[in-house]
Amino acid sequence: xxxxxxxxxxxxxxxxxxxxxxxxxxxxxxxxxxxxxxxxxxxxxxxxxxxxxxxxxxxxxxxxxxxxxxxxxxxxxxxxxxxxxxxxxxxxxxxxxxxxxxxxxxxxxxxxxxxxxxxxxxxxxxxxxxxxxxxxxxxxxxxxxxxxxxxxxxxxxxxxxxxxxxxxxxxxxxxxxxxxxxxxxxxxxxxxxxxxxxxxxxxxxxxxxxxxxxxxxxxxxxxxxxxxxxxxxxxxxxxxxxxxxxxxxxxxxxxxxxxxxxxxxxxxxxxxxxxxxxxxxxxxxxxxxxxxxxxxxxxxxxxxxxxxxxxxxxxxxxxxxxxxxxxxxxxxxxxxxxxxxxxxxxxxxxxxxxxxxxxxxxxxxxxxxxxxxxxxxxxxxxxxxxxxxxxxxxxxxxxxxxxxxxxxxxxxxxxxxxxxxxxxxxxxxxxxxxxxxxxxxxxxxxxxxxxxxxxxxxxxxxxxxxxxxxxxxxxxxxxxxxxxxxxxxxxxxxxxxxxxxxxxxxxxxxxxx
Amino acid sequence: xxxxxxxxxxxxxxxxxxxxxxxxxxxxxxxxxxxxxxxxxxxxxxxxxxxxxxxxxxxxxxxxxxxxxxxxxxxxxxxxxxxxxxxxxxxxxxxxxxxxxxxxxxxxxxxxxxxxxxxxxxxxxxxxxxxxxxxxxxxxxxxxxxxxxxxxxxxxxxxxxxxxxxxxxxxxxxxxxxxxxxxxxxxxxxxxxxxxxxxxxxxxxxxxxxxxxxxxxxxxxxxxxxxxxxxxxxxxxxxxxxxxxxxxxxxxxxxxxxxxxxxxxxxxxxxxxxxxxxxxxxxxxxxxxxxxxxxxxxxxxxxxxxxxxxxxxxxxxxxxxxxxxxxxxxxxxxxxxxxxxxxxxxxxxxxxxxxxxxxxx
Numbered sequence: 001x002x003x004x005x006x007x008x009x010x011x012x013x014x015x016x017x018x019x020x021x022x023x024x025x026x027x028x029x030x031x032x033x034x035x036x037x038x039x040x041x042x043x044x045x046x047x048x049x050x051x052x053x054x055x056x057x058x059x060x061x062x063x064x065x066x067x068x069x070x071x072x073x074x075x076x077x078x079x080x081x082x083x084x085x086x087x088x089x090x091x092x093x094x095x096x097x098x099x100x101x102x103x104x105x106x107x108x109x110x111x112x113x114x115x116x117x118x119x120x121x122x123x124x125x126x127x128x129x130x131x132x133x134x135x136x137x138x139x140x141x142x143x144x145x146x147x148x149x150x151x152x153x154x155x156x157x158x159x160x161x162x163x164x165x166x167x168x169x170x171x172x173x174x175x176x177x178x179x180x181x182x183x184x185x186x187x188x189x190x191x192x193x194x195x196x197x198x199x200x201x202x203x204x205x206x207x208x209x210x211x212x213x214x215x216x217x218x219x220x221x222x223x224x225x226x227x228x229x230x231x232x233x234x235x236x237x238x239x240x241x242x243x244x245x246x247x248x249x250x251x252x253x254x255x256x257x258x259x260x261x262x263x264x265x266x267x268x269x270x271x272x273x274x275x276x277x278x279x280x281x282x283x284x285x286x287x288x289x290x291x292x293x294x295x296x297x298x299x300x301x302x303x304x305x306x307x308x309x310x311x312x313x314x315x316x317x318x319x320x321x322x323x324x325x326x327x328x329x330x331x332x333x334x335x336x337x338x339x340x341x342x343x344x345x346x347x348x349x350x351x352x353x354x355x356x357x358x359x360x361x362x363x364x365x366x367x368x369x370x371x372x373x374x375x376x377x378x379x380x381x382x383x384x385x386x387x388x389x390x391x392x393x394x395x396x397x398x399x400x401x402x403x404x405x406x407x408x409x410x411x412x413x414x415x416x417x418x419x420x421x422x423x424x425x426x427x428x429x430x431x432x433x434x435x436x437x438x439x440x441x442x443x444x445x446x447x448x449x450x451x452x453x454x455x456x457x458x459x460x461x462x463x464x465x466x467x468x469x470x471x472x473x474x475x476x477x478x479x480x481x482x483x484x485x486x487x488x489x490x491x492x493x494x495x496x497x498x499x500x501x502x503x504x505x506x507x508x509x510x511x512x513x
Numbered sequence: 514x515x516x517x518x519x520x521x522x523x524x525x526x527x528x529x530x531x532x533x534x535x536x537x538x539x540x541x542x543x544x545x546x547x548x549x550x551x552x553x554x555x556x557x558x559x560x561x562x563x564x565x566x567x568x569x570x571x572x573x574x575x576x577x578x579x580x581x582x583x584x585x586x587x588x589x590x591x592x593x594x595x596x597x598x599x600x601x602x603x604x605x606x607x608x609x610x611x612x613x614x615x616x617x618x619x620x621x622x623x624x625x626x627x628x629x630x631x632x633x634x635x636x637x638x639x640x641x642x643x644x645x646x647x648x649x650x651x652x653x654x655x656x657x658x659x660x661x662x663x664x665x666x667x668x669x670x671x672x673x674x675x676x677x678x679x680x681x682x683x684x685x686x687x688x689x690x691x692x693x694x695x696x697x698x699x700x701x702x703x704x705x706x707x708x709x710x711x712x713x714x715x716x717x718x719x720x721x722x723x724x725x726x727x728x729x730x731x732x733x734x735x736x737x738x739x740x741x742x743x744x745x746x747x748x749x750x751x752x753x754x755x756x757x758x759x760x761x762x763x764x765x766x767x768x769x770x771x772x773x774x775x776x777x778x779x780x781x782x783x784x785x786x787x788x789x790x791x792x793x794x795x796x797x798x799x800x801x802x803x804x805x806x807x808x809x810x811x812x813x814x815x816x817x818x819x820x821x822x823x824x825x826x827x828x829x830x831x832x833x834x835x836x837x838x839x840x841x842x843x844x845x846x847x848x849x850x851x852x853x854x855x856x857x858x859x860x861x862x863x864x865x866x867x868x869x870x871x872x873x874x
Contacts, residue, residue, distance in 0.1 A: 304754050325757030336755060345749040347523065355741065356756045369736050396523075 004067060006031045006190045007052065007159055012061030014047050020214050021047035025061070027209040027219060029159065034181065034191045036201040036222055038234055039211035040431035045194050048211070049161050052192070053085045054078035066158065079107060084152035085161040090144050094137035094267050098147050101136055105151045122153050126180045137267040141168035141290045149180070160184065161192045166200060167457060168290045171492040178204055196234070196432075197460075198227040212236055235432045250280030251315070253451035254301075254332070254420045259311040259320070261300045269293040271300060274477040276470065278420070278451040283442065284480060285466030286455045288495050293475040294424055294455050295337065301422040301453070302334035303327040314420065328360045331419035335409050337428060337455075339402065343409045346398035350390065353397050354379035354412060361416040378415070386411030387437065403430040410438050414445050421445060424455040439465050459491060471495040517864040527862045528810065535854040536822070542854070543847045552837055560837060561829030561847070570832075576715035577828050578821065580786050583720035584609070584778040586820035588802035590726040591774030593811040595767035597734075598746040602768055604651065604666030605775040606799025607673035608644040612776025613783035614680055615643025617696055617790045620705035621685060624697065632704040637780060644776020645769050647673065652768035656761040662768065674795065681792045695791035699784045707785035719781025723820075726774055730813040743767065775799060804852055826851070 005028035012025045022044045029035040039045045050056040052063065054072030063070040065081055072078040075085075092101050099116045103109035110118065116132035123130040128146045136144060145168060152160055162181075166174045181191055181204065195201055201208060201222045208222040210233045218233050225233075259274040271293050278284045288294060299305035300312065302324050309318035314332055322330075336342045344353045355375040359365050364374045379393040386407040390400055397405055410426055426442065427435035443465055446452050455472075456462050462469055463483055470480035471494035478494040540562070544554030565574035588605045595602045602608075619639040623632045651665035680686075685696040699705045710716045734740035746753040746763055754760065778798065787794055805823050809815030830844035 302755065303757070323757055323759070324755060328757070334755075338751070341749045342751045342755055345745055345752045347748050348745070352741070352745075356745065356752065359738065365738050368738050370738055370741055372736075 004031070005029060006033075006066055007070075007192075008064045009052075010062045010064075012048065012051060012058045012063070014044075014051060014056060014058050022051070022058070022214045025211070025214070025216055027216060029190050029192055030207070031158075031190055032185055032188045033207055034185050034193055034205045036205035036208035037192060037194045037211065038196065038198075038201060038208050038222075038230065040196060040234055043211040043234075043431075044214035045211055046163065047214075049085065049163060049192065049194060052078070052159075053083060053161060076107065079155060079157075082156075082158035083161065084155055084157035084159070086145065086148045086152055086163065086165060088163040088165075088167065090148055092136045092144055092147060095135070097133055097135050098130060098139075099132040101147055102132075102151045102154065106154065118154060119150055123150055126150075126153065126183060127176060128180055140292075142170070142173045145169070145177075153184075157189065159190045159192060161194070163194045164196075165193075166195065166197060170289055170495045171459075171488050172496060173289075174200070198222075198230045201230070202227060210234055231432065247281055247447045249282050250449060252277045253280045253315060254278045254453070255313045257311055257313070259300060259307055261296060261305045261307050263293075263296050264299075264305065265295075268296060269475045271296050272475045274300075274475075276477060276480060278453055280419070280449050280451050281446055282468070283446050283452045283454060283466045285462030285469045285483065286453060286472060286477070287457065287459055287462050287469060287491065288455075288472035290457055292472045292495075294457075294472060296475070297472065297477075298334055298336050298422055298424045298455060301332070301420075302336070303332075325360055328357065328416075331361075331417075332422075333357070333413045333416060333418035333420070334422040335413045335424065335426065337424040339405045339409055340398055344397040344405060347396050349379075349396060350383065350388075350393045350400075350408060351376045351379045353408070354382060354393075358412055358416055378412075382408055382411040382415055385415065386441070403434040406430045407434055407438060410441065414441055417448075418445075418450055420451045420453075422453045422455070425457065426454060427456075427458065427461060435461075459488075469494075516867045517860065518867050520863055520865050523862050524865075531858040531861060532808065532810065532815065532819070532855060535851060535858050538854040538858070539847065539851045542850055546843065546846065546850075547839065550839065550843060552839060557833055557837060557839065560833045561826060561844075564832060565825060565828045572713065574828050574832065576709070576713050578824050579715035579720045580717070581824035581827055582820040583715075583717070583723045584782055584798045585802050585805045585823055586723040586817055587719065587726055587778040587781075588771075588775045588799055589805040589809065589816045589820060590723070590730045590813060591771030592802055593806040593809070593813070593816060594730065594733075594743055595771050596747075596806055597811050598743040598763055598767050599750065600764055600767045601663045602648065602651070602666050602771045603663050603803065604648070604668075604670045604673075604799070605771060605802055606795055606797065607666070607670035608647045608772040608775035609779040609782075609799045610670075610673040610677050610795050611647040611779070612640040612644040613779030613787075613794060614677060614685070614790060615646075615776070616640035616780035617685055617699060617783050618680075620699055620702065620784070621697060623704065624702060627704050629704045633707075633784075636705055636784065637777065640776045640780025641773040642776070644772040644774070644779065646772075647776070648768040648772025649765070652765045656764055662764070666768075670799070677790070677794060678792045681790055681794075685790050687789075696789045698788050700788040705784050707781050717781060717785045719778060719785060722777055722781060724817075727813045727817050730816075734813065739766070775802075804848075808852065808855055823848075 007029040010026050012022055014022045025048060037045050047056060051058045054075045054077050070081065072081065099112055099119055102119060103115055109115060119130060119132040128149060130146050130150060136147060145165060165177060169177060185191060193205055205222050208220055209216055210218045212234065222230060255277045256274050259271055261271045263270045269292055296305060300307055303322055304324060307320040309321040312320035314330055319327060319330065340346045345356065351372065355364055355370060358378055359370065362374060362378050364371050376393055382388065383390060383393060388408045389404050410423065413421055426438050430438065442452055442454065454462065454466060466483055468480040469483045469486060471478045473495055540558050544558050547557040548554040565571060565578065588609065592602055592605055616636040616639045620632060620636045647669060650669060651662040654660040654665055655662045681694045687695060687697045707717050707719065734744065742753060742758045742763060745756055746758055783790060783794065801823060805819045806816060809819035826848055833839045834841060834844065
């Protein structure tokens with residue numbers, strides 16, 4: 001590492017109508033440094049890296065790259081300067097193969113045959129084996145990320161930006177990724193690593209800049225701080241960990257027996273022989289890498305995907321053939337992952353969005369006519385009880401921040417007092433304090449006797465709130481196991497497709513060694 | 514530099530203001546066009562917008578206004594329901610024709626029996642049924658085989674036109690008509706006549722039906738769960754499915770409703786202003802209604818006003834052709850401008866215009 005930093009940022013500010021995303025942000029990334037950008041969702045990390053990558057122009061402030069002034073007008077300019085970025089949401093075409101996808105993201109792609117050879121070579125070199133001829137639609141999330149990374153590496157970047165790269169990986173895959181990143185670092189590539197997973201940052205990064213509400217609140221060497229200290233710097237207050245009230249579990253409220261459902265999406269994952277039982281008062285956590293059947297499982301439980309009647313039972317009665325509203329009448333509710341466009345209609349008001357799922361259980365419909373007064377009252381109750389920050393219930397859903405809308409969506413279901421609640425990614429993109437309150441609300445609901453299924457990719461979250469844990473892998477569900485005593489290795493194997501027997505096998509071999 | 518900036522929420526003010534601004538812009542741009550054609554722009558605009566209502570011959574034109582606006586509004590209300598849900602019925606013209614044929618067939622089957630209390634209501638029902646049946650073809654094909662309703666409904670217009678020509682020449686041809694194509698005059702047949710309710714106003718039962726449809730649509734959209742589901746499906750199909758909306762049922766409902774209203778419009782037209790089934794019975798109300806629906810922002814009250822405005826440009830356009838000798842193409846270009854400006858100014862509902870240089874680092 002030389003004294004001259006590779007990227008130096010001075011006083012960047014970016015304001016959007018109504019929000020200041022970044023204000024007076026300054027930091028530097030040294031050559032060959034792995035620098036963490038740490039902050040809650042909404043702290044302004046994404047805006048900041050978009051400015052570095054030329055997607056967004058800063059209002060004021062300066063950047064220098066390798067000693068020269070750096071004002072990227074477009075990602076194209078950023079790439080030619082030596083900045084590459086791996087996005088959290090992949091920009092890949094599922095119907096094209098790996099080499100074609102890589103070529104699309106390059107400035108001057110070489111001929112296909114040559115490119116395929118280069119891909120093979122680079123992927124071997126960095127321990128990310130990848131077949132250039134495979135269709136991206138057939139790849140797992142981890143493999144898709146490799147496509148993105150290799151696309152970046154082929155451009156020989158000096159600075160590689162990675163936005164929440166581990167959210168789609170199993171623990172084993174994370175380890176492989178880290179080896180690759182360390183190899184890159186040893187070759188002198190700087191990495192700007194965005195995450196809110198503190199343990200990862202402590203394991204990987206040399207320096208960290210912490211953002212809160214768009215401003216730099218501190219910088220530190222993450223290896224010298226504890227995860228808790230980092231978290232409190234990030235959130236700005238002391239963190240409350242949700243408390244699990246011990247209570248007795250009731251009868252089996254929801255049971256799935258050999259549930260098989262085809263996905264409605266051609267590149268989706270069909271559910272295969274999924275079986276599970278959830279008792280009243282229990283929280284069952286379902287982990288797994290994204291795209292392994294989570295959406296389909298939620299759909300099959302909410303009633304958006306229908307199955308044979310007997311494969312889904314509520315209190316012993318078959319409900320697999322019932323649609324969403326019939327299930328709501330019975331008390332089986334759901335909150336999908338995608339807030340805008342699935343759980344809520346973006347351009348509709350919160351009042352209308354309250355009526356979207358609550359019109360049945362809250363008796364908002366009489367003779368086919370909606371009682372908007374009741375809908376408004378319910379929307380306002382949700383806003384009040386779940387501390388949703390919005391100027392009023394008449395605001396459009398898309399005007400809310402992700403965390404606030406998530407609180408609204410989860411609150412809307414919880415306040416309908418469900419007997420069974422299924423949530424997918426309940427705290428995705430939600431700041432730490434909102435996430436804590438959502439988790440607490442779920443636990444409180446369970447202690448009142450509801451059966452809850454939490455589908456999430458955040459393993460820490462699942463370990464924190466669920467009594468039992470199972471993992472989805474290629475549409476199959478592992479045998480649920482008690483979370484207490486479950487090691488990260490075992491979880492990784494459950495997510496990677498090694499069910500029951502193979503886990504036991506690992507235990508034996510460990511025992512033998 | 515001028516930049517467009519996305520508004521956090523769509524502007525209510527601009528969504529009401531854009532149609533007015535669009536009309537004003539059309540007047541200006543249209544005036545310039547008429548000027549280039551060698552006419553006095555002010556006189557041309559006045560002939561189109563002012564004279565039909567307040568001018569010397571207004572007593573004639575005023576009645577025409579409702580006659581033309583009635584079917585446009587009735588059809589556009591039906592179409593707007595589907596359009597709001599993302600169901601694109603482009604074939605209202607065909608449903609309009611089929612409604613007229615069905616109604617005329619029922620009426621003529623009773624001829625010359627006189628029982629208005631029975632025959633006229635039966636014809637109303639037949640008109641709606643004819644429209645529904647014609648609209649169900651794209652509906653069922655879409656729900657069963659996932660065909661594109663835009664293509665199917667549009668192509669069925671040409672099928673309906675062929676049927677219209679065929680029945681005018683054979684099945685429904687006036688036996689006492691000396692072999693001329695076209696049916697008996699339904700207006701002269703007491704039991705089926707849809708005459709003006711108030712002389713000189715152009716107000717016939719079809720116009721009444723259009724007003725009722727406006728009120729019905731307004732209540733449906735704002736108060737009823739069905740209207741909520743329609744809006745929800747249009748905004749976000751996935752959220753609608755989550756809310757328990759059955760997409761197939763909604764497709765059939767929306768197509769059925771727009772078919773029924775188009776069929777009714779056909780029924781009131783064939784028994785009123787058109788007076789008979791003939792080869793050239795349809796004059797494009799079904800297509801113009803699409804413009805009316807969008808000009809009215811797919812909102813019932815908006816459609817009411819847009820239908821009136823559209824009718825005015827038709828009547829005023831005809832008047833301008835007659836009195837100023839403007840070419841018909843210029844009038845069509847003028848109407849096209851209206852839609853163009855509406856869509857262009859629509860941007861302001863979702864975006865804010867910023868003047869001045871963008872500050873860059």
